[in-house]
Amino acid sequence: MHHFNYVQDELFCEEVPVAHIAEAVGTPFYLYSHATLKRHFRAFDGAFAGLKHLTCFSMKSNSNGAILNLFAREGGGVDIVSGGELYRAQRAGIEPGRIVYSGVGKSEEDLAYALEAGILMFNVESSQEIDRLNEVARRAGKRAPISLRVNPDVDPKTHPYISTGLKENKFGIDIDDAPAEYARAASLAHLEVMGISCHIGSQLTQVLPFVDALRKVLGLMDALRSSGIRIRCLDIGGGLGITYDRETPPPPEEYAAALKQTLAGSDVTLILEPGRVIVGNAGILVTRVLYTKTTGQKHFFVVDAGMNDLMRPSLYQSYHAIQPVARRERPRLTADVVGPICESGDFLAKARELEAFEPGDLLAVMSAGAYGFSMSSNYNSRPRPCEVMVQGGIFHVIRRRETFEDLVRGESLPGEPA
Incomplete structure (x- = not known):
């Protein structure tokens, strides 16, 4: 459920007309519903009530500080994949003890930064990273808390670009090699083994792959316990999907029930890394039609948002519903919705049956709260664009629109001061 609804054919976000925001801030812009974000976080986190757990929002899906702060106030943590995300998380008020650090390419500087910050756990992804982190911790005079991210070779049945749990993927340590790597990590003086981590992919619409992966991880946990290595945390990652078009992903309650049943009798703390399922349908991208164009039998709506603003359709051929901000009685036609970027791959929708929009019309690109602004660029x-959050009857600009001066900030000509 989300709080984007029509009132007498005008699209509202909570109690505010979207057209009113567009008039105030210009287009394009990202728009988030505070009520939806809170509702989705509570629905997900609450589904695991009765089980020791920590919900760590996957902030690569959306790293705006206002959104992170909202989740912090709800008792959530975050899953980070870079030093920059750690900086954002701390600035937004996320407690270090609620931060887990994933990712295959952590630099030595970022490892040291996270170690000094006192994060909950590093999800280590390779044998060489084990050695690197141990050395960083030795120099700092600390012990680094770790889990090993294992690759269970489970097919998540999702887009290949967002599949992460197969042997062919770059992520994690092969689950068959994990016992030896755990034994080695446990022998190093500056590492503290805390858990096991596993993440098989994103936008999953079935529970079974999660359960299959969890069963494999629990088998590994039993083997480690037998060898004297105690596992206290089990990071099962994220990946639960949302409805963009006709997908029917399981609700959080069904997902949680399946994991609870599989975990029955276990005393570990479960760490969850939801991203898209919380923010995806809590945000939209609002854009304005600049031109209409017909070439032979092909129709185009040229809008002021492009692939640099929302990369997913061009990168993944992803579907985003497109709705008019003001509904009217008019003919329908099949058209492409394209942006101003000088690439033929610059589109928000292809061969879509839509109203016959006119220049000046506002369009809402739905389900854009995840991997929208966070993947945007200055191409x-x-x-x-700016980012806006509505809370009841008030809207707040939570990130201002960039200016031309922002584009060249940090640049200098040869010979000029850097």
């Missing part, structure tokens, strides 16, 4: 030297 074609386009300033990134």
Whole structure:
């Protein structure tokens, strides 16, 4: 459920007309519903009531500080994949003891930064990273808390670009090699083995792959216990999908029930890393039609948002519903919705049956709260859009629109001061 609804054919976000926000801040812009974000976080976290757990929002899906702060106030943590995300998380008020650090390419500087910050746990992804982190911790005079991210070779049945749990993927340590790597890590003086981590992919619409992966991980946990290595935390990752079009993902309650049943009798703390399932349908991208164009039998709506603003359709061929901000009685036609970027791959929708929009019309690109702004760029030297959050009857600009000056900040000509 989300709080984007029509009132007398005008699209509202909670109690605010979307057109009113567009008039105030210009287009394109990202728009989030505070009520939806809170509702989704509570629905997910609450589904695991009765089980020792920590919900660590996967902030690569959306790293705006206002959103992170909302989750912090709800008692959540975050899953980070870079030093920059750690900086954002701390700035937003996330407690270090609620931060887990994943990712295959952590630099030595970022490892040291996270160790000094006192994060809950590093999800280590390779044998060489084990050695690197041990050395960083030795120099700092600390012990680094770790889990090993294992690759269980489970097919998540999702887009290949967001599949992470197969042998062919770059992520994690092969589960068959994990016992030896755990034994080695446990022998190192500056590492403290805390858990096991596993994440098989994103936008999963079935429970079974999660259960299959969890069973494999529990088998590993039993083997480690037999060898004297105690596991206190089990990080099962994220990946629960949402409805963009006709998908029917399981609700959090069904997902949680399946994991609880599989974990019956276990005394570990479960760490969960939801991202898309919380923020995906809590945000939209609002854009304005600049031109309409017909070439032979092909129709185009040229809008002011492009692939630099929302990369998912071009990168993943992803579907995002497109709705008018003001509904009217008018003919329908099949058209592409395209942006101003100088790439043929710059589109938000292809061969979509839509109303016959006109220049000036506002469009809402739905389900854009996850991997929208966080994947945006300045390609074609386009300033990134602003981000807005509605709370009841008030809207707040939570990130201002970039300016041309922002595009060149940090640049200098040869011979000029850097």
